[in-house]
Amino acid sequence: MKPSLSTSIGSLTLERPTILASGILGxxxxxxxxxxxxxxxxxxxxSLSKEPWExxxxxxxxxxxxxxxxxxxxxxxxxxxxxxxxxRPNENVPIIVSLVGSVEEDFEFMIKKFxxxxxxxxxxxxxxxxVAKVGLEVGDDTELVSKIVKKVKSMSDVPVIAKVGLGSxxxxxxxDAAVSAGADAITAINxxxxxxxDVEVERPIxxxxxxxxxxxxxxxxxxxxxxxxxxxxxxxxxxxxxISTWEDAVEFILAGASAVQFGSVMGDHxxxxxxxxxxxxxxxxERKGYSTIGEMIGRxxxx
Amino acid sequence: xxxxxxxxxxxxxxxxxxxxxTPTVRTLYFHDPVLGKIGDVxxxxxxxxxxxxxxxxxxxxxxxxxxxxxxxxxRKRGISSTGLYNLKVGDKIGVRGPYGNSFDIKDGKILxxxxxxxxxxxxxxxxxxxxxxxxxxxxxxKTKDEVFFEEIAKKLKQGMYAGxxxxxxxxxxxxxxxxxxxxxxxxxxxxxxxxxYDAIYTCGPELMxxxxxxxxxxxxxxxxxxxxxxxxCGVGICGSCCVGQDLACRDGTVFDGEYLAKSSEFGHFQRTxxxxxxxx
Numbered sequence: 001m002k003p004s005l006s007t008s009i010g011s012l013t014l015e016r017p018t019i020l021a022s023g024i025l026g027x028x029x030x031x032x033x034x035x036x037x038x039x040x041x042x043x044x045x046x047s048l049s050k051e052p053w054e055x056x057x058x059x060x061x062x063x064x065x066x067x068x069x070x071x072x073x074x075x076x077x078x079x080x081x082x083x084x085x086x087x088r089p090n091e092n093v094p095i096i097v098s099l100v101g102s103v104e105e106d107f108e109f110m111i112k113k114f115x116x117x118x119x120x121x122x123x124x125x126x127x128x129x130x131v132a133k134v135g136l137e138v139g140d141d142t143e144l145v146s147k148i149v150k151k152v153k154s155m156s157d158v159p160v161i162a163k164v165g166l167g168s169x170x171x172x173x174x175x176d177a178a179v180s181a182g183a184d185a186i187t188a189i190n191x192x193x194x195x196x197x198d199v200e201v202e203r204p205i206x207x208x209x210x211x212x213x214x215x216x217x218x219x220x221x222x223x224x225x226x227x228x229x230x231x232x233x234x235x236x237x238x239x240x241x242x243i244s245t246w247e248d249a250v251e252f253i254l255a256g257a258s259a260v261q262f263g264s265v266m267g268d269h270x271x272x273x274x275x276x277x278x279x280x281x282x283x284x285x286e287r288k289g290y291s292t293i294g295e296m297i298g299r300x301x302x303x
Numbered sequence: 304x305x306x307x308x309x310x311x312x313x314x315x316x317x318x319x320x321x322x323x324x325t326p327t328v329r330t331l332y333f334h335d336p337v338l339g340k341i342g343d344v345x346x347x348x349x350x351x352x353x354x355x356x357x358x359x360x361x362x363x364x365x366x367x368x369x370x371x372x373x374x375x376x377x378r379k380r381g382i383s384s385t386g387l388y389n390l391k392v393g394d395k396i397g398v399r400g401p402y403g404n405s406f407d408i409k410d411g412k413i414l415x416x417x418x419x420x421x422x423x424x425x426x427x428x429x430x431x432x433x434x435x436x437x438x439x440x441x442x443x444x445k446t447k448d449e450v451f452f453e454e455i456a457k458k459l460k461q462g463m464y465a466g467x468x469x470x471x472x473x474x475x476x477x478x479x480x481x482x483x484x485x486x487x488x489x490x491x492x493x494x495x496x497x498x499x500y501d502a503i504y505t506c507g508p509e510l511m512x513x514x515x516x517x518x519x520x521x522x523x524x525x526x527x528x529x530x531x532x533x534x535x536c537g538v539g540i541c542g543s544c545c546v547g548q549d550l551a552c553r554d555g556t557v558f559d560g561e562y563l564a565k566s567s568e569f570g571h572f573q574r575t576x577x578x579x580x581x582x583x
Contacts, residue, residue, distance in 0.1 A: 014315050017317065025539075025540065025541070025542035025545070025550075027543075027545065027574070027578035028545045028547070028578075030547045030548035031542060031550075032546055046578070052575075052577035052578075055535075055576060055577070056359050057359075058353075058535055059313065059351075059353050059358075060359075060536070060541070061534045061535060061537075061540065061541060062311060062312055062399065064312070065309055065312055069540075073535060073539075073541060076535075076543070076576055076577050076578060077577060078577050078578040079577065082579050094424055162505060198313065198315060198355070198397065200315040201397070203356065205313060205397070207358070229408050240536065260548040264540065266539055266540050267536070267539065293502075
C-alpha cells in the first residue's frame with residue numbers, strides 16, 4: 001500500500017504536509033487554487049492587518065551572495081476586510097489566514113471579518129522581524145502573546161497557530177505563553193533579522209535597511225528550534241525555515257514537525273516544488289516502510 | 304568574461320550615456336556584459352533596477368549599438384521614475400535579472416504596436432527577427448514632441464544593431480502633428496483590412512493593448528502583449544504582480560491574446576502596492 005501523506009494538526013487534517021509559508025504569494029485566491037492543484041497541502045496567506053498596508057519601497061527582496069534571501073517587504077497586504085471578500089468564494093483550498101496586529105482588539109476586529117469565510121486555521125504572526133510594534137515586538141511580550149492567543153481562541157472554532165521567531169525574548173518563553181493560553185499549534189520559525197550592504201554604492205540594499213533572512217542558510221537554526229520545541233512541549237508544530245528539498249522536509253518531521261512550510265525556494269523553482277517534495281517524502285516513506293507521517297514525527301528524538 | 308553572477312542580487316553598473324528622447328523621456332545606457340548581450344536578453348525580458356537611495360523599478364531592457372551596453376528608457380512621472388531619469392553619466396545603478404518570459408516570434412509577416420516606453424521590448428524584438436520576418440512597426444504617441452526611437456528604428460532597418468531588418472516604420476500621433484493621425488489602434492484597424500499578418504506583438508498603455516488584442520482576436524491573428532504590474536521581487540515569491548492565477552514577473556510579462564481575452568483583470572484591473580485590485 002502507498003504511504004499516506006496526510007497529517008493532522010489538532011482538529012485540522014491536511015492531505016499533504018507541504019504548505020505555502022506566509023508572506024509568499026498570498027494575495028490572490030486564483031494563485032492559492034493554482035498552488036493547491038500543484039500539490040500544496042495548505043496555503044498560508046500574507047499577514048493581514050486591520051487596514052491595508054503598502055509596505056516599504058523597493059528594494060524589498062534580493063538574494064544573498066552565497067545563498068538565501070533577505071526581505072523587508074513590510075507586511076504589505078490589502079487589509080483583512082478586502083482579503084476576506086477576495087477569499088469568500090473559496091470552497092476547497094485549505095487556507096490558513098495569517099494575522100498581524102499590535103493589541104488584542106486588532107485581532108478581534110480581523111477575526112470578525114472572516115466569520116463567513118472558509119478558513120482552515122488562523123496563524124498569528126508574532127515574529128515578523130522588520131515592522132515596528134507588530135510581529136517580533138509582540139512576540140517578545142509574553143503577556144501580550146497570552147492575551148492575543150486567548151482572545152483569538154475565544155472567537156474561533158478552527159485551530160489557532162502561533163508563529164514564533166528569534167527576537168530579544170527567549171523564543172521558548174513565547175512558545176510557553178502561547179501554549180499556556182491555548183494555542184493549538186506552533187509555527188517555527190520566521191525569518192531572522194539581517195541586512196546586506198553594497199560596497200560599490202556603500203549603502204544597505206534594502207530600503208528599510210534591515211530585514212529578515214530566509215532560505216537555506218537558516219535551515220539548521222529553524223531545525224534546532226523545532227527540535228527544542230517538540231522536546232519541551234506537547235503541541236503540533238509547523239516547521240518553517242529554509243526548506244527546499246524533500247530531505248529538508250523529512251528532517252523537520254523527524255525533529256518533531258507535523259507539517260512543513262516553505263516559500264523562498266520558489267524564487268528558484270516555482271510551483272513544481274510542492275509535488276517534488278511530496279513525491280520525495282512518499283518515496284522515502286516507502287523505502288523506510290512508513291505508512292503514515294505520524295510514525296515519523298519526532299523520531300530523531302528517540303534515545 | 305566576468306565570474307558567474309547571481310541574477311537575483313543587485314549587480315552595480317555605471318551609466319555611460321544619457322539620451323534625451325523627448326522632453327520627458329530619457330534612455331540611460333550602462334555598461335553590463337550580461338544585459339548588454341543582444342542575444343542573451345530576450346525580447347520581453349526585464350530587469351529590476353535599483354536607484355540607490357530612491358527605489359527599485361522593473362524596467363524593460365533597451366538594446367544598444369555598443370557591445371556590453373544596455374539601456375533603460377524611462378518617462379519621469381513619480382519620485383522613483385524621476386530618480387532614475389535624473390541620473391547622470393558616471394552614476395551607479397544596481398540591476399537584477401534578466402527576468403520574465405519573452406515574445407514567441409512566429410515566421411512571416413509580423414506587426415509590432417508600441418506606445419511610449421512600451422517600444423523598448425519591440426526594438427529588441429526587431430533585432431531578434433532581423434533577416435527572418437517582414438516587420439511593420441506602429442509607434443504611437445500624443446504629439447510630434449513625444450515621438451522617439453524613430454532614428455533607432457531606422458538604424459535597426461539598416462542593420463546597425465543586428466542584421467538588416469525588413470522593416471516598415473509608421474509613426475502615429477493622436478493630434479496628427481507627425482506621421483499618421485489618430486490612435487495606433489485606428490491605424491491598426493486599417494492595416495488589418497488591407498493586409499494579412501502572421502502575428503501581432505504589442506507593448507504600451509494597457510487600454511491600447513486591450514484594443515489591439517481584441518482586434519487581433521476578432522481576426523484570428525496570433526497576438527501577444529507585455530503587461531506592466533506592480534512588482535517587488537521579480538522572481539515569483541512576493542505575489543505583488545499577480546494577474547489571475549499568473550504572475551507577471553514569472554509567467555509573463557508576455558501573455559497570449561487568447562489567454563488575455565479570458566482574463567477578468569487584463570484591461571480592467573491592476574493591483575496597488577497593498578495588493579488591492581483597482582480600476583485601470
